[in-house]
Amino acid sequence: MSRIFSKVELTINQIEDIVTPLNLSIKEGGKISDIGRVSSNYLLETDQGKTCLRFYPKDYELAQIKREIDALRFFASQGLPVPLLIEKNASPLPSFFEGYPYFIYWCLPGTSLEQEHLSKKWAYEAGKLLSSLLQVxxxxxxPDAAVNDYQLIEDAFREKRDVLKKALSKSVFSEMEEHLQHKKYEDVLRNSPKGLVHGDYFFENVLVEGDQMIGVIDFGDVYYGHPLTDCIIGAMEFSVLSDESVEMEYLKVFLTPLKRHLDAIEPEMFQHFLLLNCIRFLSYTIEDSEIHSSNSYLKRPEFKSEVRHFSLQSS
Incomplete structure (x- = not known):
């Protein structure tokens, strides 16, 4: 998938100008990471440890950057394994460099989990990590009103409607439109407890080292809404293999630590939100150039049919 925004290109001298006031000295690094479609991330090895300098485009929504920063502060204050912000005195974040908003944090150890390394163990550990986030x-x-997931996803779908109509079969496209139109469980979401939603809880956003799952990263899509969203996204992402086949055992073990958060969720509702979030990420990632190629989410609507007989109680 290509980037949505151009990379923020900095020289090593510019980076040094940014980190020196934080009493950090660069030992090596300064190259931009290829990870990300929106932010530009510079990984720096300093005299005090590995850091990430995270830049956003000048015209990016400032309120969303502040949500990400607030989420990192909050989860860190609760003792959860998230990147720790590096802050100077009482200076507000984000900071700005030549008009670009940015912040810097200490990197967690480990590397992102790759889809080809998904397993029952990692699915279970990912479910356990998510459960710890949901508990707090x-x-x-x-300060924000809760996001209406139906409206959020419908807006994304409408923006890519013409591309999606060409990429999908007529029956699948019609099912998606009907799914969004009916908003079958909107009242359930409206009347359910709310909390911080990571919004992109998938394998690349958890870090592993050896046989340990270390923590969760990239809160760039965080919002205040229904935590069920992260359960659904994680259930899909930690059980779909690189060939887009669904591994039901992975799905079951991912959900095992999350049962307490899913007590009121019936199987039909669970399946409904699986398809809703298939629509979410297909709309986010589809591009004109992929109409005749293989965006992985083009096959995800089939995920719903594969879990048709799945019961949360059996997990």
Whole structure:
């Protein structure tokens, strides 16, 4: 998938100008990471440890950057394994460099989990890590109203409607439109407890080292909404293999640590939100050039049919 925004290109001298006031000295690094479609991330080895300098485009929504920063502060204050912000005195974040908003944090150890390395063990560990986030996410005092997931996903779908109509079969496209139109469980979401939603809880956003899952990264899509969203996204992402086949055992073990958060969720509702989030990420990632190629999410609507007989109680 290509980037949505151009990379923010900096010289090593510019980077040194940014980190020196933080009493950091660069030992090596300064090259931009290829990870990300929106932010530009510079990984730096300093005299005090590995850091990430995270830049956003000048015209990016400032409120969303502040949400990401607030989420990192909040989860860190609750003892959760997330990147720790590097802050100077009482200076507000984000900071700005030549008009570009940015912040810097200490990197967690480990590397991103790759899809080809998914397993029952990692699916279970990912479910356990998410459960620890959900246990505290409702404690966050949000200044924002809760996001309506139906509206959020419908807006993304409408923006890519013409591309999606060409890429999908007529029956699948019609099913998606009907799914969004009916908003079958909107009242359930409206009346359910809210909390911080990571919004992109998938394998590349968890870090592993040896046989340990270290933590979760990239809160760039975080919002205040229904935590069920992260359960659904994780269930899909940690059980779909690189060939887009669904491994039901992975799905079951991922959900095992999350049962307490899914008590009120019936199988039909679970399946409904699986398809809703297939629509979410297909709309986010589809490009004109992929109409005749292999965006992995083009096959995800089939995920719903594969879990038709799945019961949360059996996990």
């Amino acid at each position: 996410s409702h404690l966050y005092a949000s």
